[in-house]
Amino acid sequence: MNRNRNFLPISLVALLCFSAPGFSQEPPESQKEVIAILGTGDMGDSFGPRLADLGYKIVYGSRNPESDKVVALLEKTGNGASATTNDLAARKAEIVFLALPWGPMEQIIKSLGDMEGKTIIDLSWPENEFGEDGYFQITADPSGAEIIQSWIPKALVVKAFGTTGTNVIDDPNDAGGPVTIPIASDHRHAKEVTARIAAELGLDPVDAGPLRMARNIEAMMALYMIPHTQGRDTGWEFYFRRTNYWMCNDYVGGEETDAGIPVSDAGNLAEIPQTQGTPKPCPQ
Ligand SMILES: NC(=O)c1ccc[n+]([C@@H]2O[C@H](COP(=O)([O-])OP(=O)(O)OC[C@H]3O[C@@H](n4cnc5c(N)ncnc54)[C@H](OP(=O)(O)O)[C@@H]3O)[C@@H](O)[C@H]2O)c1
Numbered sequence: 520m521n522r523n524r525n526f527l528p529i530s531l532v533a534l535l536c537f538s539a540p541g542f543s544q545e546p547p548e549s550q551k552e553v554i555a556i557l558g559t560g561d562m563g564d565s566f567g568p569r570l571a572d573l574g575y576k577i578v579y580g581s582r583n584p585e586s587d588k589v590v591a592l593l594e595k596t597g598n599g600a601s602a603t604t605n606d607l608a609a610r611k612a613e614i615v616f617l618a619l620p621w622g623p624m625e626q627i628i629k630s631l632g633d634m635e636g637k638t639i640i641d642l643s644w645p646e647n648e649f650g651e652d653g654y655f656q657i658t659a660d661p662s663g664a665e666i667i668q669s670w671i672p673k674a675l676v677v678k679a680f681g682t683t684g685t686n687v688i689d690d691p692n693d694a695g696g697p698v699t700i701p702i703a704s705d706h707r708h709a710k711e712v713t714a715r716i717a718a719e720l721g722l723d724p725v726d727a728g729p730l731r732m733a734r735n736i737e738a739m740m741a742l743y744m745i746p747h748t749q750g751r752d753t754g755w756e757f758y759f760r761r762t763n764y765w766m767c768n769d770y771v772g773g774e775e776t777d778a779g780i781p782v783s784d785a786g787n788l789a790e791i792p793q794t795q796g797t798p799k800p801c802p803q
Pocket residue numbers: 557558559560561562563580581582583617618619620621622623642643644645680681682683684685686
């Protein structure tokens with residue numbers, strides 16, 4: 520099967536993304552937020568330059584902000600990027616990317632202050648153990664993102680971006696088609712900020728529900744790694760192709776479960792840029 524048949528060319532996705540109704544939320548470049556990126560490894564040095572190109576002011580958080588590695592990254596990033604310690608970087612920013620390994624996460628998060636009202640985007644993978652079958656353990660209950668939220672309860676924690684690789688952040692065209700970014704958070708504003716950034720990066724944001732759904736996202740991260748764990752020479756990317764099935768079959772839900780329990784964001788669902796455009800009309 521030619522899976523690419525279903526993919527919109529990335530240039531068309533970009534066009535749809537910039538003409539989609541929800542996308543008018545994008546602030547003018549001069550008003551774009553300061554973004555702190557904690558960690559200057561593979562993910563940090565992919566997000567920083569791309570976000571700077573989009574007009575965001577980047578401040579890196581690093582254990583060694585004056586190292587040659589970080590100085591070179593600042594040059595690559597441009598747009599007035601700077602680097603400092605993790606806690607100072609986070610204090611200077613409205614949006615904080617956690618491009619960190621899980622090991623030092625607790626110690627770093629607890630050094631940041633309460634981060635009240637800030638959007639904290641966790642892309643980390645808290646998994647580092649293997650089962651007897653050689654595959655990663657799934658310790659997704661609670662998720663790493665929920666644990667982080669419990670350390671900084673006044674912050675707006677989001678789980679996103681961990682389900683793809685640095686090559687796709689560097690260049691979304693590398694995936695051969697659109698790449699979906701599931702986003703989970705208990706905070707509508709933070710979810711919308713993250714979705715806007717994902718769309719600006721040329722990715723396809725979807726609302727994955729409240730933060731506890733980060734358990735599913737972290738399980739997807741384990742799924743993403745399976746071909747690598749097996750030693751295969753190709754992997755995959757997640758692409759959630761939209762369907763109009765519910766709309767065309769009069770089966771649209773009412774923001775509540777079949778048990779009649781309203782979802783926690785009933786009446787307050789996040790607006791997510793529709794990077795796949797409007798659904799095709801229902802058959803007559
Ligand atoms: N690489 C990917 O394609 C990918 C994809 C999905 C998710 N992720 C997740 O994203 C997170 C970051 O991944 P990455 O690939 O960027 O990792 P990485 O290359 O190892 O970089 C992590 C950075 O975190 C900082 N750090 C702070 N304390 C540290 C410590 N005690 N030990 C090591 N590093 C420390 C370091 O920056 P400073 O030296 O500047 O302090 C380091 O460069 C991880 O949780 C990973 O699972 C990665």
